[in-house]
Structures are given as structure tokens and as C-alpha cells.
Amino acid sequence: MWVAYAAGDLVGIAATERHGGSPLQEIATQATERPGGGWLLNGEKCWVSRLTEASGFVVSSRTPPAS
Numbered sequence: 001m002w003v004a005y006a007a008g009d010l011v012g013i014a015a016t017e018r019h020g021g022s023p024l025q026e027i028a029t030q031a032t033e034r035p036g037g038g039w040l041l042n043g044e045k046c047w048v049s050r051l052t053e054a055s056g057f058v059v060s061s062r063t064p065p066a067s
Helices: 002-006
Strands: 011-014 030-033 039-042 056-059
Touching: none
Parallel strands: 011 056
Antiparallel strands: 030 039
């Protein structure tokens, strides 16, 4: 995604959730690290900016506390 951003492509933002709006303290979407690498997102976003024009997206989520 950073390559697209540096090239001038549009980047969308997915932060808003129906129940809490967009305050980061109220984000319910969670990201869990997968054993083989990568992340699994579980949640719902609405009113995503640049949905049809974007080359990549920034998604706000919570991660579990470090163990």
C-alpha cells in the first residue's frame, strides 16, 4: 500500500463503526495475528472513504494485549 500512496494513488480509511462512530477508544473491530503470518480482522466498518477509488485502505482495529 505504501508504494501506491507514494505514487499518488488514493488511500481509503475504514474507521467508522455503526455503534460508536469513529472515536478510536470505542473501536470494536479486532485484529488477531495468525500463526502462519498476517492478521485476521473481525468486525464491521461503515462509511468507508474512497471505497471505489482507493488502491489501498487503512483499517482501524484493536489488537489483543501483549502476553
